[in-house]
Amino acid sequence: MSTVIFTLRRHPEQDRPAIVLPLVRRTRDPFEGLWALPGGWLDAREGLDATASRTLAETTGLTPSYLEQLYAFGDVDRSPTRVVSIVYWALLRADEVDAQVAAHAADGDAPENVEWFAAAELPELAFDHNTIVDYALWRLRNKVGYSRIAHGLLPDEFTLADLREAYEAILGRRLDPANFRRQVEGSGTLIPTESFRTGSHRPARLYRYNQDVELADRGPLARLVQPAASAESR
Amino acid sequence: MSTVIFTLRRHPEQDRPAIVLPLVRRTRDPFEGLWALPGGWLDAREGLDATASRTLAETTGLTPSYLEQLYAFGDVDRSPTRVVSIVYWALLRADEVDAQVAAHAADGDAPENVEWFAAAELPELAFDHNTIVDYALWRLRNKVGYSRIAHGLLPDEFTLADLREAYEAILGRRLDPANFRRQVEGSGTLIPTESFRTGSHRPARLYRYNQDVELADRGPLARLVQPAASAESR
Incomplete structure (x- = not known):
């Protein structure tokens, strides 16, 4: 099991936010020294969602606001031994990342070997993890169009410019501000x-998301699948 | 591994097509005597897509025109022993089903214990297979809106009424013929x-699908994931 967890951060060299994700440096073979997605092994007495939450917490100390199964990757040559990996993807706001990281540091249990990378500038990762991140980004781009999924990356109140920059970071292209305003207002x-x-700048109105609209439509599984520890009230 | 494979058949008691799927009667515990999705065990030297194709062929004799991974189901109580099932979903036209079934009958290797059921009128199935079928139907309904996925259920040439009835069967509701014509023509x-x-009736023009439009956008995996034996030319 692995999890791709995205957040939105202002890029250090650019005046706009970018999608970033935490990776864990491998300390043993295979792929020792390479960066990999956070993850771990399925426990026999634990559901898949619970395993994704647990292994993410154990490796990075993070509890996401949105967690969903992405895909099962099982090519025979993806690892030296045959391993099928059920991969989840998750979203977490930057302010919540900071709060969770600070809480762990205060408790003296900061996770080790974790660093954050811009999704668009990844090094070569262990296993097929570059492919997995590409697929997770594609899923994020698809979902952002027909749900309020960007909410998982933004604070409770935000300006239309904040929201547009989040969409631009996800979609990897600039959006016309006037068209964007018209579409989201409608x-x-x-x-x-x-x-x-x-x-x-001139004062910008703050907006919040309409909580009556589902974060993302997960269909009949929505009532079955709940993140083990979700910060998103439903 | 299990596969939900849908086709479109005229309902015996109604003058309109319905979504149907093949089920296999279990001949041993657990759930002996109940109907279940076709499937089988992952082979150590075989990719996930290839396993889905193989186990579907072994149990039903069918080779689908469209095959895609659906979801991994892994609740701890879904089976008496812990089993994570990676489920695929597939489409196959009724005329291809008939041709494939006839070919197996002529060869004397017709599959046993297989029957077709209307998706809307399923009995209680083994394991969590009712939940899995519900989720597959939801995925089908979602995909039909933004792709030519209905093509996987229709012959090469079809009338607009054929196409509308396919959409109606998938969506489970009637569509206005004039609005439907306008939308698909546009x-x-x-x-x-x-x-x-x-x-x-008065003569109805036949249409075919524009093959330049992808059957469904599967993103970065499209170039990686190919059904082992696909009747759909790409």
């Missing part, structure tokens, strides 16, 4: 607040 | 032929 997924963000 | 996925179907 979608019924956003609720304007009475607050504004002030600063160097 | 989608660029259909090519009108110079042929017409004649009969008791």
Whole structure:
């Protein structure tokens, strides 16, 4: 089991956010020294979702706000021994990442060998993990179009520019601000607040997501599949 | 591994097609005597897609035109022993089902214990297979909206009424004929032929699908994942 967990961070060299993910450096063969997705082995008495949550917490200390099964990868040559990996993907806001990391540091149990990488600038990863990340990014790009999935990456209140930059980071292309505003305002997924963000630019209204719209439609499994420890109220 | 394979058949008691699927009667415990999805065990030297194709052929004699991984089901209580099932879903046209079944009958190797059931009228199935079929139907309904996936259920040439009835069977609701015509004609996925179907009604033009449009967008995996024996030319 492995999990691709995405968050949104301002790129250190650019004035716009980028999709980033945590990787764990392998300390033994196969692929010793290479970076790999966080993960671990399925426990015989544990469901798949629970295993994904547990192994993610054990390796990175993170508890995601959104967790969904991605795909089972089982090519015979993906590992020296035959391993089928059931992969999950997850979202977590940057402020929640920071809070969770700080809490672990205060407790003296900060995870080891973990670093964050921009999804667009990954090194060669262990196993077929580059392929897995590509597929997870494709799923994220597809989902963002027909759900409020970007909410899993944004704070409770955000400006339309924040939301557009999140979409731009996910889709990997620039969006026309006027068209974007028209589309999201017409979608019924956003609720304007009475607050504004002030600063160097003219004040920008803050919005929040309409919680009546599902984060993502997972169909009949939605009532069966719940992240073991979800920060998203349903 | 199990596979949900759908085809479209005229319902015996209704004048419209319905989604049907083959099930295999279990001849041993657990769930002896109950119907179950066709499937079998993963071979150590075989990829997941190849296993899905092989086990489907071994149990039902069928080779689908479309095959895609659906989901991994792994609840701890889904079977008396711990079994994670990686489930595929598949489509096959009724005329191809008939041809494949006839070929097996002529060879004297017709599969045993297989019967077809209307997806909307299933009995209680073994394991969590009712849940799996529900999820596969949901995936089918979602895919039909943004791809030419219905092609996997229709002959090469079909009328707009044939196509609408296929959509109605998948979606489980009636569609307005005029709206439907407008939407599919505007989608660029259909090519009108110079042929017409004649009969008791006025002649109806036959259409075929534009093969330049992908059957379904499977993203970065499309170049990796190919059914072992696909009747769909790509």
